[in-house]
Amino acid sequence: MAELGQKSIFHFSIRGLTLITSIAAVGDAGDVGSALAQAVNGGDVGDVVVVATTTQQPPPDKSTTVTRLTSKTLDALGATKLNDIISVTPGVFMPQTGITPSHVTIFMRGMGELDQQGHPSVALYLDDVYLPRTLGANLDLLDIDTIDIARGPQGFAYGHSAEAGTINVHTKQPTDTLTETALVGYGSYNEVRSAAIVSGPIIKDEVYGSLAIEHHQRDGYTYDVTNGHHGNNLDTTDFRAKLRFTPTEKLDITTTFDATLDDGDAVLWGDLSRSTNPNIAFSNIDPWNKYHELGVSTVGTYAFTDQLKLKSITAYRSFDDYAAFDNTGDPYAQGIGLLGYSDVFVSQETRLAGDFQRFNFSIGNWASNEDWIRQGTNNGSSTLNPNPNLSTFLPVYTLANQEDKEFAFFGQGTFKATDKLSLTFGGRWNYNYQYSNMQNYSLGPTSAYKVTGYIPDQELLYAYQDYTIGSVPGGTTLNWIDNGSQAWTRFTPKVNVDYQWTPDLATYATFSKGEKDGGFDYRGYSPTGSSQLQDSLAFGPEVVTNYEVGFRSSFLSERVTLNGDAFYDDVSGVQLTTTDPVTLISHRFNAGTGRSKGIELESSVNIVPNLNVSLSGTYLDARLNHFDGVAAQTTYANGLVLNTTPFNGARLPNSPTWQGYLGATYAIPVNAPGQYLIGGNAQYKSFTYNDALNNTVNRIPDQTTFNGFVSYTTPDKRWIFRVDAENILDDRYPQWLAYTVQPKTGTLLYYGVFYNEPRLVVGSVRYVF
Numbered sequence: 001m002a003e004l005g006q007k008s009i010f011h012f013s014i015r016g017l018t019l020i021t022s023i024a025a026v027g028d029a030g031d032v033g034s035a036l037a038q039a040v041n042g043g044d045v046g047d048v049v050v051v052a053t054t055t056q057q058p059p060p061d062k063s064t065t066v067t068r069l070t071s072k073t074l075d076a077l078g079a080t081k082l083n084d085i086i087s088v089t090p091g092v093f094m095p096q097t098g099i100t101p102s103h104v105t106i107f108m109r110g111m112g113e114l115d116q117q118g119h120p121s122v123a124l125y126l127d128d129v130y131l132p133r134t135l136g137a138n139l140d141l142l143d144i145d146t147i148d149i150a151r152g153p154q155g156f157a158y159g160h161s162a163e164a165g166t167i168n169v170h171t172k173q174p175t176d177t178l179t180e181t182a183l184v185g186y187g188s189y190n191e192v193r194s195a196a197i198v199s200g201p202i203i204k205d206e207v208y209g210s211l212a213i214e215h216h217q218r219d220g221y222t223y224d225v226t227n228g229h230h231g232n233n234l235d236t237t238d239f240r241a242k243l244r245f246t247p248t249e250k251l252d253i254t255t256t257f258d259a260t261l262d263d264g265d266a267v268l269w270g271d272l273s274r275s276t277n278p279n280i281a282f283s284n285i286d287p288w289n290k291y292h293e294l295g296v297s298t299v300g301t302y303a304f305t306d307q308l309k310l311k312s313i314t315a316y317r318s319f320d321d322y323a324a325f326d327n328t329g330d331p332y333a334q335g336i337g338l339l340g341y342s343d344v345f346v347s348q349e350t351r352l353a354g355d356f357q358r359f360n361f362s363i364g365n366w367a368s369n370e371d372w373i374r375q376g377t378n379n380g381s382s383t384l385n386p387n388p389n390l391s392t393f394l395p396v397y398t399l400a401n402q403e404d405k406e407f408a409f410f411g412q413g414t415f416k417a418t419d420k421l422s423l424t425f426g427g428r429w430n431y432n433y434q435y436s437n438m439q440n441y442s443l444g445p446t447s448a449y450k451v452t453g454y455i456p457d458q459e460l461l462y463a464y465q466d467y468t469i470g471s472v473p474g475g476t477t478l479n480w481i482d483n484g485s486q487a488w489t490r491f492t493p494k495v496n497v498d499y500q501w502t503p504d505l506a507t508y509a510t511f512s513k514g515e516k517d518g519g520f521d522y523r524g525y526s527p528t529g530s531s532q533l534q535d536s537l538a539f540g541p542e543v544v545t546n547y548e549v550g551f552r553s554s555f556l557s558e559r560v561t562l563n564g565d566a567f568y569d570d571v572s573g574v575q576l577t578t579t580d581p582v583t584l585i586s587h588r589f590n591a592g593t594g595r596s597k598g599i600e601l602e603s604s605v606n607i608v609p610n611l612n613v614s615l616s617g618t619y620l621d622a623r624l625n626h627f628d629g630v631a632a633q634t635t636y637a638n639g640l641v642l643n644t645t646p647f648n649g650a651r652l653p654n655s656p657t658w659q660g661y662l663g664a665t666y667a668i669p670v671n672a673p674g675q676y677l678i679g680g681n682a683q684y685k686s687f688t689y690n691d692a693l694n695n696t697v698n699r700i701p702d703q704t705t706f707n708g709f710v711s712y713t714t715p716d717k718r719w720i721f722r723v724d725a726e727n728i729l730d731d732r733y734p735q736w737l738a739y740t741v742q743p744k745t746g747t748l749l750y751y752g753v754f755y756n757e758p759r760l761v762v763g764s765v766r767y768v769f
Contacts, residue, residue, distance in 0.1 A: 064154070064510075065550065065565060069147040071172065080193070080216070082139045082169070088661050088683055090600040090618045091151050092165075093654055095688075095700075096735040096756055099323050099339070100289050102236055102262040104138045108151050109569065110596040110622025110655035111164035111516075111544065114691070117341065117374060119517040121542075123154060123162035126169050127256055129297045129315040130160045132345045132370055132404075136260055136293050136319055140238040142183075142195050143212045145172045151600075152567070153514025153546050156412040156426030156494050157362040158351060163514035163544040173254065174199045174208035174244050183214070187762030191218035191234070199242075208244040213237070221758050222268050226284045226331050231268030237261040253300040260319075262291035269738075271329030272751035278732035279758070282331040285324050293319035307356050313349040318342075327738055330750040332388045334379060335740075342373040361413035370404040380526050381448040384749050385742060392448035396440060397476055400522035400535070403435040412494065420501070426494035426512075433487040436520035438535040440527055441476035479527035486538040488518055504558075507551045516542040516575070521588040523577075534587040542590070545570040559606040569596040574624060574652075576692050578645050579632070591629065591692075594652060596622040610667035615660075622655035624648065624692055636746025646692035658686040673715045680708035690736060697739035703756075705731060720766040730759035 067089055079085050083094050083104055093107040098116060106112055106122040113120045116134045124131045131137055148168040155161035178200030185193040192215075199210035215237045220230030240258040266287040274282055297315040304310065321341040328335040351364035380396035412426030494512035501507065518540040524531030550565030573590035602616035624646050631647035663681035670676055688700045706729055711722040738752035 064150050064152060066148050066150045069149075071144050071146070074141055074144055074147070079141055081141060082137070082167070084141070085147065088616075088681075089149050090602055090616045090659065090661075091598070091620070092149065093656060093659070093685070093688075095654055097754065098138070099135075099266050099321075099325050100262055100264055100291060101234055101267070102136050102138045102260070102264075102291060104134050105654070106134060106167070107654045108164040109567065109598060110620055110652050111542075111569070111571070112654055113516075114653055117522075119519060121162065121164040121516045123160050123166045124169075125159060125166065126258070126295070127171055127254075127297065128159075128168075128299055128311075128313045128349075129295065129317065130347060130368070131317065132368075133319075133343060133372075135321060135341060135343075136262060136291050139169055140214050140216070140236070140260075142214045142238065143172050143197055143199075143210070143240065145170045152510070152548060153492065153494070153512045153544055155408070155428050155430075155492070155514065156410055156512075158364065158410070159349060160366065160368070160406070161408065161428060161430050161492070161515055161517075163516045163542060171212075171240060171242075171256075172199065172210070174201075174210040174242055176201045176204060176208065185762070185764055187218070188760040189219040189221050191760070191762065192216075206246055208242075208246075210240075210242045212240045214239075217264075220265065220268070222270070222279055222281050224268060224281045224283060226282050227286070231265050231281060231287055233264050235262070235264035237263075250303045251300070252302075253298065255298045256296070258293075258295045260291070260293040262289065265289055266323045266325045267754055269327050269329040270753045270755070271331070272737075272753050273748050274329075274331075278753075278755040281329060283326050283329060283333060284331055285326050285333050285336055287324055287326070289321070289323040291319065291321040291323075293317070308352070308354045311349075311351045311353070313347070313351075315347045316345070318344045327736070327752050327754070328740065328750045329738075329752040332391065334384045334388075334391055334749070337376050337378040340373075340375040343370065345370045358416045359413065361411065363411035364409075366406065366408040366410065368404075368406045372400075372402045372404065374398075374400040374402075374522050376525070377443060378525055383448060384740075386747060386749055394445070394448040394527070395443035396479070396525060396527055397443050397473060398441075398522075398525055399439040399472065401437040402520060402522065404517070404519075405433040406517075407431045414496075420499055422496075422498040422500075424494070424496035424498070428492045429489070430492070430515070431487070431489045432517055432541070433485070434517075434519055434538070435485040436483065436522070436535070436538075438482045438520075438522065438524060438532075439472070440479040440481075440524065440531065441472065442479055442527055443473075443476055446477055446479070446527065480529070480532040482532050482536045484520060484536050484538060486518065486520075488541055490515055490541065490543070492543075504555065505551070505553045508549065510546065510548045512546045512548075514544045514546070516544075518542075518575075519588075521577070523587075530585045534585055537587060537589065539575055539589045540573050542575045543572045544596075545572075556607065560604070562601075562603045564599065564601040566599050567597065571595060576624075576646060578692070579629060591624070591646060592627045593625045594623060595625050596620065596652070596655070598622075610669060612665045613663070615662045617661070618659040620655055620657055620659070622652040624650045624652060636741065637744060638746040640741065640746040642695050642697070642741070643693040647694075650692045650694045651689055653691050654688050656685040656688045658684070660684040675713040677711045677713075678709070680706065682706050690738075695739065697751075698737045700734055700737065703731070703733040705729075705756075718768045720764075720768075722764045722766075724760075724762050724764070726760040727757060728759060732756060732758065 091109050095105055097105050103116045108122050111121045120134055124137055151165040154166045181197040183195035195214035197212040202209050218234040220233035222232045223230050238260050242256050244254045246252050266289040268281045268287050270281045295317040300312045302310045323339045325339055326333050326336045347368035349366050353362045377397050379393055381392045381394035383392040385391045408430040410428040414422055414424040416422050492513035496510045498508040520538050521534050524535035546569050548567040552563050554561045571594035574592050574594045576591040577588045579586050598620040600618050604614045606612050627646045627648055632645045633641055634644050635641050661683050665679035668676040684704045686702050690698045705727050707726050709724045713720045732755045734753050735756055736754045740749045742749055
């Protein structure tokens with residue numbers, strides 16, 4: 001019978017503080033925030049490790065800025081979801097704009113994908129497996145081992161190409177040590193979190209397994225005065241199982257099965273034209289949502305020698321999502337959309353890594369195939385009016401079926417020329433092929449008509465909500481169908497010079513390129529020929545050329561760290577959805593050239609006994625240098641003037657000029673048994689825009705939030721009592737705005753708005769045995 005470990009844990013916890021100390025740093029200068037981990041975890045120092053490469057890259061990569069967070073750090077911070085952590089990392093921005101809370105949008109240094117359906121600029125990995133879409137990607141952090149956050153172009157030593165950066169989430173591996181964890185918690189708005197983990201040996205020193213399951217729910221905090229119910233709730237369940245096999249000392253194979261169920265409502269928007277109260281909405285739709293995701297992967301590593309290892313990553317992932325979504329807040333739901341998504345993604349990656357005395361390298365290849373389906377029923381009429389009796393309705397059904405094939409070779413090597421000087425060279429050759437089939441159907445009448453009383457005819461739309469994704473419902477009329485295909489190849493290089501002046505000071509300079517995949521637009525909702533043309537036109541990759549210099553430093557035996565970098569990114573083929581000067585229709589295309597330049601600084605100070613202070617700041621200037629079109633404005637009859645296209649010098653979306661963070665944690669030296677902690681942080685980001693039109697009406701304002709906590713740990717470290725407060729001042733800020741007017745007159749139709757979460761105060765108890 002397998003020997004069992006001695007440690008068993010019962011863990012009572014709930015969603016806690018977003019962050020209580022800065023956990024990001026540039027390069028490998030030291031251990032930022034370790035005082036926090038030491039205080040909360042009873043003296044375990046070194047839980048926050050800032051490295052120059054991810055755990056998937058054994059060769060040190062000092063040209064890549066990577067922040068590493070460990071499981072103990074995440075536990076100390078009370079983080080439960082990915083966006084609890086990433087949003088405060090310098091240069092990283094995650095607006096709350098998903099269809100549901102499980103969906104995320106990630107930007108780094110001003111580059112990202114506005115649409116969670118699109119190909120991301122920031123590559124997200126779970127246990128080495130690439131996630132092709134960010135739908136459902138707000139990952140549960142229950143059994144996390146490490147999270148590595150890399151900024152700048154990636155894809156030279158592993159995985160998929162990425163123009164802006166990567167986030168690599170590693171869950172804990174089962175070992176010969178038996179661990180058992182259970183969580184249950186309660187918080188604001190009847191928030192409930194329950195979970196269980198068991199991990200350990202099946203056959204000692206040979207076969208190991210783990211199971212982890214978590215359920216997280218919370219009542220809605222927005223009241224819909226039209227329908228009389230609360231929206232913006234939570235209802236997610238995550239499951240993960242691992243089977244690890246080590247038949248020899250050289251071979252290590254792990255198969256992972258994971259699943260996510262998100263049955264919470266789609267987000268509920270307000271309407272600023274009717275009320276500025278962030279706690280109420282006016283929509284008359286039922287914002288239902290059903291998101292189901294499944295993943296299976298096998299990661300195998302074979303060590304030829306201690307210096308030479310081969311890794312294989314084989315993965316299958318799929319998800320389906322049904323949602324009723326209205327991002328207008330309009331009580332007549334003139335912009336309602338009933339959406340269905342289906343995705344099947346298969347990938348194979350192979351890497352050979354060597355780590356020798358003066359030279360290390362990683363070479364490999366990548367292959368993937370994705371079948372992506374998007375369907376929707378919506379109002380295809382453009383004749384909308386604030387008076388519902390004057391609006392028209394044109395129910396349409398659209399089906400997009402796209403296939404994406406990618407193949408790549410990559411490699412990177414670092415030569416240690418002297419004890420202080422290191423030179424890194426890398427490259428990636430990438431081939432991407434995409435095929436698109438688009439179909440548009442009318443549901444009933446083929447021309448717009450008026451509906452009295454219930455605008456639009458939602459009963460007709462909802463009648464099609466349960467059919468299989470990818471199928472064409474009966475009783476429809478085909479308006480148009482279109483097919484297209486396109487392929488792209490590209491080589492992207494990387495060069496880095498790193499110099500270690502002293503043990504406490506290093507500098508580096510980097511040149512690299514990265515790209516974001518091209519593709520086809522799939523938003524031709526209208527039955528007209530212009531929508532058919534919109535969906536038939538391919539757009540090319542967005543390419544980033546990165547120039548970066550930085551330094552890493554520490555003082556007073558690493559009790560003080562100061563790190564910084566300055567970067568300049570040239571962006572060609574900027575992907576935007578706007579009016580194309582060639583076709584004169586609005587669609588996604590390569591709209592011009594852009595730039596992103598900035599400075600990132602961060603510091604951690606641990607001089608005063610029992611006190612840890614951390615701060616970080618980002619300056620960013622991300623703009624569209626040149627718009628390959630004619631900048632245009634529309635002046636409406638009521639005198640309103642709005643930009644209808646981007647323009648030279650426009651700010652790129654979701655790129656705040658300033659971001660700042662200040663956090664502190666203090667261990668109170670009281671003359672009583674146990675340990676008492678108090679901590680808090682302030683987070684700031686300056687204004688942003690939803691899109692490159694930069695209209696003032698859609699400007700997201702400056703935002704400052706405060707968070708705090710207090711905790712008590714018993715002398716035997718078995719009990720931890722804690723109270724967390726998120727958004728202490730209950731400041732509510734718009735995260736997305738949709739100002740929509742009637743054509744010609746400029747009369748406001750609706751002013752959709754979605755806000756950040758309200759104040760959340762929670763208490764928790766954890767027991768370890």
